[in-house]
Amino acid sequence: MAAGQTSQEPDRGAAVPEAGPDPAALLGWYDAHRRTLPWRAPPGAPADPYRVWLSEIMLQQTTVTAVQPFYARFLARFPDVNSLASAPAEAVMQAWAGLGYYSRARNLHACARTVVAEHGGAFPASLDGLLALPGVGPYTAAAVGAIAFDLPAAAVDGNVERVISRIYRVEEPLPGAKPRIRALTQALVPALRPGDFAQAMMDLGAMICTPRRPACGVCPWMGSCAARAAGDAETFPRKAPKKAVPSRFGAAFVGVRADGAVLLRTRPPEGLLGGMDEPPGGAWREGDAMPALADLLQEAPFAAPWRPAPGGVRHVFTHFRLELVVFVAIVATDYAAPAGMRWVRRADLARSALPNVMRKVVAHGLEFAGRARSGVE
DNA sequence: CAGACGTGGGC
DNA sequence: TGCCCAAGTCT
Numbered sequence: 001m002a003a004g005q006t007s008q009e010p011d012r013g014a015a016v017p018e019a020g021p022d023p024a025a026l027l028g029w030y031d032a033h034r035r036t037l038p039w040r041a042p043p044g045a046p047a048d049p050y051r052v053w054l055s056e057i058m059l060q061q062t063t064v065t066a067v068q069p070f071y072a073r074f075l076a077r078f079p080d081v082n083s084l085a086s087a088p089a090e091a092v093m094q095a096w097a098g099l100g101y102y103s104r105a106r107n108l109h110a111c112a113r114t115v116v117a118e119h120g121g122a123f124p125a126s127l128d129g130l131l132a133l134p135g136v137g138p139y140t141a142a143a144v145g146a147i148a149f150d151l152p153a154a155a156v157d158g159n160v161e162r163v164i165s166r167i168y169r170v171e172e173p174l175p176g177a178k179p180r181i182r183a184l185t186q187a188l189v190p191a192l193r194p195g196d197f198a199q200a201m202m203d204l205g206a207m208i209c210t211p212r213r214p215a216c217g218v219c220p221w222m223g224s225c226a227a228r229a230a231g232d233a234e235t236f237p238r239k240a241p242k243k244a245v246p247s248r249f250g251a252a253f254v255g256v257r258a259d260g261a262v263l264l265r266t267r268p269p270e271g272l273l274g275g276m277d278e279p280p281g282g283a284w285r286e287g288d289a290m291p292a293l294a295d296l297l298q299e300a301p302f303a304a305p306w307r308p309a310p311g312g313v314r315h316v317f318t319h320f321r322l323e324l325v326v327f328v329a330i331v332a333t334d335y336a337a338p339a340g341m342r343w344v345r346r347a348d349l350a351r352s353a354l355p356n357v358m359r360k361v362v363a364h365g366l367e368f369a370g371r372a373r374s375g376v377e
Numbered sequence: 378c379a380g381a382c383g384t385g386g387g388c
Numbered sequence: 389t390g391c392c393c394a395a396g397t398c399t
Contacts, residue, residue: 059395066385066394100383103398137397157395175378202395211393212388242391243380272382316390318382356384 021167021224023190023197029220030200033207037064038071040199047195049123049148050081056140057108061101064206070099082121084112093275093353102276102355106269107135125149147195154186155198159205165237166209169226173238181237209233247321250284251296252313252358253306254326254365258333261343262362264352272317278358279365280341284322296325302338304329309368315357322357328365330373 031043039055041047054074058067074095078084084092089109096105111133115123123144124130130141138156145151154160161174164181172180190197208219216228227233255263262279269275282299285291293308300306306327313324337343344352349362 056395061383061394061396063385063394098384100385101396103382104396107397135397139396143395155395158393159395198395206395245391274382316384318384319380 017224017226017229019224021188021221023188025220026200026204027190027193027196030196030203033203034199035064035203035207038068038075047148049144051075052148053111053123053136053140053144054108056143057104057135058099060104060140062099066099070096081112081115081123084109085116089275090353094351097276097353098356098359100355102274104135106275110134111136123148125151127151127153143198146189146198150194152189152191152194153198154182154189155201156182156185157202157205159202159209160185161237162211163201163205163209163221166214166227166233167221167225169230169236171238173240175240177237245316245320246286247288247323248284248286249290249323250282251299251325251327252279252281252361252365253301254279254309254328254362254369255302255304255335256328256330256366256369257335257343258330260346260366261333262346262349262366263337263341264344264354265341266353273355273358275353276355276358277344277353278355279361281324281361286320290323290325293325297327300327301341304331307368307372309364311364313357313360313364315360317357324361326361326364326368328368328372330369 034040034043037055039051055067055071058071058074077091077095078087087109089106092105092109093102096102096108099105114133115121119129124133125145127141127145130136130144131138136144142151142153143155143157145153146155156164156178161178161181164170164184165177168184170177170181170184185201188197204219204221208215212234214233216222216225216233219225219228222228225233227236257263264277265280267273267276267278280301282296290312297306306329309326309328313326315322315324354362
């Protein structure tokens, strides 16, 4: 659609919805068009709270496509809350490596242990009980409550914010509009099938009421949508302008043993990539350009014949861009790991808790080491 | 409450 | 390339 003007008031002449959105109409659409997802119980079957909770945590700020393989592997490895609670933290971080937002994994593990220690292994069936669990906020508590326990809770995620802001043409930008959107949503939650209603709202947002080019022509609520009537659905929800993301620069040091093993350490438990593995690295400094190689080399974790691998590694985080020079040094197989670090054999790298940015660093360093050893450079 | 917190895909 | 987006939570 044409985006239309961005600062308009409701058109006096525009068509106006004849009635409010009907939850039953949405449920009817859901029964016919619902997505089949691995964490979803078949129609009419009760949902497993553990699986619902696990999927909701994984899906926070993460696409269904990205979650699917992680969910399958994770569930195979930790089939129930007891197996997760009794697992070591490293195993959980390893299973989460690559999914991002690693505090979710820490909180997931803490949550499983809380459920086992304080709730006898059963998830609390109340909103307050769920909300008290680590990593469970207003959205997740409502989603698990509605889907797994039939609580008439409003699970308001990004999909629902988009759907509701269009239906009612909410002019206030996010995040300020959240309380209003939540109240508007809560008023629609049906006493029967609240879990299906929650999932229907998400499917509607994901399949029909999409951020760009919404398929208003096949929407079960098209007759009740103020934005559709005004022809500017795509401009909702209104959002506060974003800030520019700064760049940071630094060095990573990939120590490679003659037998191919790589030197890794584990990051501190809190903060960026908390609890995840990495090759040792220097500080990441904000700026406009990469510091001189000689300056970066000052931060080498130990003395070795460090050489910069051509190209480096770029990565984009939510709040900054990162550019790393990857220094590589090949050392003897009997070289002892410095304090706080360990040698990880090539075959074991896949089972380490390397976040993707650090996987890129290791791959880049190993590629250069391989070429250097075969004398191809 | 604004900022921290990953990653990959679409356009 | 760059910007936006995706089932948020915690501090």
